[in-house]
Amino acid sequence: MKASDIKHMIEAGMPDAEVEVLGDDGQHFDARVISPSFAGKTLVQQHKMVKETLGDKFASGELHALSLKTSAPQ
Template identity: 90%
Template sequence: MKASDIKQMIEAGLPDAEVQVFGDDGQHFDARVVSPSFAGKTLVQQHKMVKETLGDKFTSGEIHALSLKTSAA
């Protein structure tokens, strides 16, 4: 999996988000996601929203690790 694939999946699931994804080993990634949809949500809820956009990529092993930094603004 490529960082650009993850970026596209997050943007598709959170269309109002500004997304940056880094990582070039195919399994370990860092993502920064800023979305107005996160307003009023806890950090855990924000991370869950992002992970939901990635479907089964964690359970299938396509993504081994994803470090998230999220905010509403």
């Protein structure tokens, strides 16, 4: 899997989000997601929202590790 694939999946599931995904080994990625949808949500809720956009990529083994930094716009 490529960072660009993850970025597109998150953007498709959260069209209002600003998304940046880094990682070049095909399995470990760092993502920064800023979305108005996160307003009033806890970090756990925000991370769950992002992970839901990735479907079964973790369960299938296509995606091994994703570090998330999420926030609502300032």
